[in-house]
Amino acid sequence: EFTDYAWIDDVTAVSCPTNVAQLVAIARNRSLASIARTWLARFNARDLDGLVALYDADAVHVSPKLRDRRPETRGEIRGKRALHEWWADAFARIPGLRYEERGVTSSHERVFLEYVRRAPGEADLLVAESYVVRGGKIVESRVFHG
Numbered sequence: 001e002f003t004d005y006a007w008i009d010d011v012t013a014v015s016c017p018t019n020v021a022q023l024v025a026i027a028r029n030r031s032l033a034s035i036a037r038t039w040l041a042r043f044n045a046r047d048l049d050g051l052v053a054l055y056d057a058d059a060v061h062v063s064p065k066l067r068d069r070r071p072e073t074r075g076e077i078r079g080k081r082a083l084h085e086w087w088a089d090a091f092a093r094i095p096g097l098r099y100e101e102r103g104v105t106s107s108h109e110r111v112f113l114e115y116v117r118r119a120p121g122e123a124d125l126l127v128a129e130s131y132v133v134r135g136g137k138i139v140e141s142r143v144f145h146g
Helices: 018-044 048-052 065-071 078-093
Strands: 055-062 074-078 098-107 110-118 125-133 138-146
Touching: 018 048, 018 110, 018 125, 048 065, 048 078, 055 125, 065 138, 074 078
Parallel strands: 055 138
Antiparallel strands: 055 074, 098 110, 110 125, 125 138
């Protein structure tokens, strides 16, 4: 039936039946939610290489914990090496640190993960983290504490 096809990043850039656009949106949202859940699983498994592999080479990460712990960064780091160092330090300092999912919402290229941060000897902390995903990689992550 089809003789012409193309890979596209934006379904609104081409003419297609409404149901095709709807199916693409559903598939994309499920994929983004999957990235967030994979991130959570790799974090809890202490899989540093797997965790960092989810990110683009020049990804930006912004976090209030980063700002407090390393003020010279102003709460922002960039690149896989910096991400790896940041989480390796967190795992070494807080061996029992775990995150428990509360919910995941996604739309277009953004996913929003809500979780509870549990660390031995510390009060539980409600956290929200947003990710911008392009080309299947996280290009930006921002952490918000409640």
